[in-house]
Amino acid sequence: MMRIGVIGYGYWGPNVVRNFAELADAEVTVVSDDRPERLSEAQRRYPGIRVTTDALGLIADPAVDAVAIVTPVAFHFELASAALRAGKHVLVEKPIATTSDQASRLVDEAARRRLVLMVDHTFVYTGAVQKMRELVAGGELGDIHYYDSVRINLGLFQHDVDVLWDLAVHDLSIMDFVLAPQPVAVSATGLAHVAGRPKNIAYMTMFFDGPMIAHVHASWLAPVKVRRTLLGGSRRMIVFDDLEASEKIKVYDRGISVDPSPENVYQMLVGYRTGDMWAPKLALTEALQVEAAHFVDCVTRGARPQSDGESGLRVVRLLEAASASMQQHGRPVDIHGVTAA
Amino acid sequence: MMRIGVIGYGYWGPNVVRNFAELADAEVTVVSDDRPERLSEAQRRYPGIRVTTDALGLIADPAVDAVAIVTPVAFHFELASAALRAGKHVLVEKPIATTSDQASRLVDEAARRRLVLMVDHTFVYTGAVQKMRELVAGGELGDIHYYDSVRINLGLFQHDVDVLWDLAVHDLSIMDFVLAPQPVAVSATGLAHVAGRPKNIAYMTMFFDGPMIAHVHASWLAPVKVRRTLLGGSRRMIVFDDLEASEKIKVYDRGISVDPSPENVYQMLVGYRTGDMWAPKLALTEALQVEAAHFVDCVTRGARPQSDGESGLRVVRLLEAASASMQQHGRPVDIHGVTAA
Amino acid sequence: MMRIGVIGYGYWGPNVVRNFAELADAEVTVVSDDRPERLSEAQRRYPGIRVTTDALGLIADPAVDAVAIVTPVAFHFELASAALRAGKHVLVEKPIATTSDQASRLVDEAARRRLVLMVDHTFVYTGAVQKMRELVAGGELGDIHYYDSVRINLGLFQHDVDVLWDLAVHDLSIMDFVLAPQPVAVSATGLAHVAGRPKNIAYMTMFFDGPMIAHVHASWLAPVKVRRTLLGGSRRMIVFDDLEASEKIKVYDRGISVDPSPENVYQMLVGYRTGDMWAPKLALTEALQVEAAHFVDCVTRGARPQSDGESGLRVVRLLEAASASMQQHGRPVDIHGVTAA
């Protein structure tokens, strides 16, 4: 029976507690938050769980085998570092840290101590994204041409992070899980409509070594909610619409066909073909349930999580580069430390 | 009765001929094309119209008061220049020319000779875009925060122009008509998935003097067709979906509200509000019909068209800047000759 | 502080308990169910509420002012009768009873004892249906021409009631609330695809005294879920799509216009007109919350509920007539006891 301590019981924390509590081979033993009213709420729903305002005490508690950190991102590094140094396995809310340097140090610390470090890239554990990875890995889409995502709504403006760190982070984690190649450069643009606040509309292009491109449009200032991702391959293309009640994933047997035979390039024919569309049945288990079980399983077996610390680091590197590019109105920024596949 | 000569009878030419032919105060007297089979088709449908393979002869024809140029863009400048020099009013297919220098010279030539020079920015004459302009000009949207457009489909790859010159040009012409301020810089990214061909996926951000941003996503490589534009203002926001059979324009009484009173910026509250949605009835007249009548009217009254040569020039300047930026992976490019409003 | 006893803690009971528990001027004092595991669940979530398997004991409990009956319909009459006889106000799940005779006797009993008898016609308390009633009562739609509803999905086949009593009951309660006239006759058709089971697809037409018609399509055997109601008036028409996240109600300024002037009927012109569409902002409060507060308010003030026993009776009369018609393949059945408005 693995014993989990959860730090942070705000918006997302209750979901983390509930999903670990429902596992047969894990239990939540302590919950911490610095707001007493949140602890009362936790206590009311889970009379058997100890609550505390002392996060470092929770980390030091010998009755805790693993720590889930569900706080604002500013606290991720400090808390995760402390937990790893205390010999605890760690699950951190996304993004894993505020800088790639911090993320890198967490990865190193976990490796040195042979502890599991996992980042809560929730989308990775949805039936839809698992199916996308399966289709890409199985070659169903052919060569990947592009990833394009629109993730917009009328949303609460965040104090501490811009809209890329809040919304585009989901796409970066999906791309990291589904696609083999890594971006080598980023060009991002955006705007803060409220002076002195983080950017609330942003566009981010990612370049690769090879004929592939990725783009994310993230906004807190759209009149309608859109969650739509296109994934285009040479053989098939996917539309992933997360707002569809069912049929979230549609696979289109469509694409371009290039006839290289004509004598000169001007006559080269680029045609297109259309075939069936297919919406595979998807696993309906709550993503966080799958993720909690996976974390426990990785700790138990000493295995590497599907969303490990390295994936958290890669995502933060992209966000850092995007922020840098956005400051310079789209000037492309290389991703340091990346060796293209 | 104004006498029109139409150069080019390919995909769009028949629509131009039909719409001028249906006007009470205009007639199409000559059609030219260098493909005899296209001329046969024109002759079959319009036995009373003269056909010719000699475009320059058409321009010189004293029985022609105005010339509509509906050829590939490469021929626009030469033909429009010749027509203006021959004292003919000119309607040119979009984009008006292949370079801003050419466009500028056309504008100057028309001004010098006091001739009407109009570019076929067809969208400007749709009920939807006219309504958008009316709502913006009337202050219904408040301050404009952003313009965002997705214009994608699985389309024929063009030989001569990239996807921005083919598709984004529509958005640039809509923006030019609907919005008062002009972009001052551009950052664009894109990719050609077929080696040696024009870029088939492209993203284009436009910056303004002030808290406003615009973005266009254009693609010939999408499995589904999307034609959706968001226009966000401080009071209301518009969703323009051109694929809707009716209700192409939806006006949302939604937005953000900033409470500037709190003591420090971290406490400043940004809330959002939602109200009714409203889809105004739109004029259903075919855009090209409205446009043809407008051209005749401008010539008759010596008036300036809603899509005059200057608007054609401004659009080409943006496309030029986007192409330059795209070659440099998004490096921002200033729009020369622009003085922000 | 009004004290509520809730009988039945299955699918819907927990929602009833939660909504009464959240009211400031009411409290749930007892919950009964004959399944001990359901009582454990209730106890776990509400440690302060007494639980019992003895429904009649709950009814007799002096610490109970009002009883909410959330059991299968077969028990409604017996339990509601007992509660009324014990002097308790009663809220019954829909449909109010299995026969109009039973429903009628409940109405009489409540009237005799001056107790509140309310039926849980939940839809009546949604923002969407309240808005529909407001628009109809305010004359916005003009004369009502028709009500048409499709309420279908792939659903669990019920043991005890057919699809009209399970799904169409919602439409009948909406019609009863929104429309002034009452149906005078019913023609219904349907089929049971599993031998010996209640009908799982059904169609129900309702006739009125005057040029108005209503129809409901209910099914447990549809591959897609549809919840769409059309309400057509002489001035405007409504589309109510309950699956829309927002914009559940769309008001179309559309209709027919009859020109009675021509000399003979064959020349009489029936044209149609189209105008704006408008989606009013709707109250978002959970319907059951509004309903629970309304029940407490009616008891406190001695007022008549919007979904009173009579409305429950009228709905059951229609269901009875529909069942009779369905047995005879659509033969029309008069609604007894109805005097058209």
Added chain:
Amino acid sequence: MMRIGVIGYGYWGPNVVRNFAELADAEVTVVSDDRPERLSEAQRRYPGIRVTTDALGLIADPAVDAVAIVTPVAFHFELASAALRAGKHVLVEKPIATTSDQASRLVDEAARRRLVLMVDHTFVYTGAVQKMRELVAGGELGDIHYYDSVRINLGLFQHDVDVLWDLAVHDLSIMDFVLAPQPVAVSATGLAHVAGRPKNIAYMTMFFDGPMIAHVHASWLAPVKVRRTLLGGSRRMIVFDDLEASEKIKVYDRGISVDPSPENVYQMLVGYRTGDMWAPKLALTEALQVEAAHFVDCVTRGARPQSDGESGLRVVRLLEAASASMQQHGRPVDIHGVTAA
């Protein structure tokens, strides 16, 4: 080269002329209409076609091998009879005649003279309906449980026929083509909202020998246009949405599963299962093009058309029964002359 004479050049006639004119092995030699302005229009578009106001002269013309009748339904019987008696093959607009007696006499006349009699059930020749028939015939759907169609819009009220004869006729022709069994009884309801005019809203249920049911909702008084048909089988279910630009046909791997093992019927489990959805690629050829070629082919080979006179007769029998039932508020009416499969 088959020579066609077309009677009627109103709304649909030009489409018939165009499609026959485009065939390689047919030509339109004569067009008749009693409105001279329609003949001028025909002459303008087809200078080589003879035009006349004399329909009977057209029928008698030795330069006509086959006659297409595209007039109001009131003239179908007289003109088709005359054409058959003159030894001409006949294609008649739908419905084939105004009564089943007339339809029957046309069928007999054609049989006696060994002439092709075809009714213009256009939907039968669409890629979507051809695919539906292929899937049903191939057993992909399993046993058919139901056909349900909604065919509504804000439409022009007809003078001469009610909304079933105008719109439901499409569904009856689709059912006749796709489904093996024939309806044995009909219950229909409806209303005429304009006094003295044909019914403009109607509902029609069809019963079969066996656990299958069909229903059509037709209306000229809906604020939105809907063209959606559900076809439910024991193995799979189809949604046919004719307003979808692509993916008109969606095949859902969904249904109910009955577990007959439990001891008594009350415990019998009816579950449901959901699987993939699939939208097959459909042939995009214009239906009328397919139909015109099929007519010519049937005449040439002496073959029986897919929409032969008998199918026209069966459809009219259903419409007659529906009209009779509608007069009696839904009383079921048997289909005479039908022997269930």
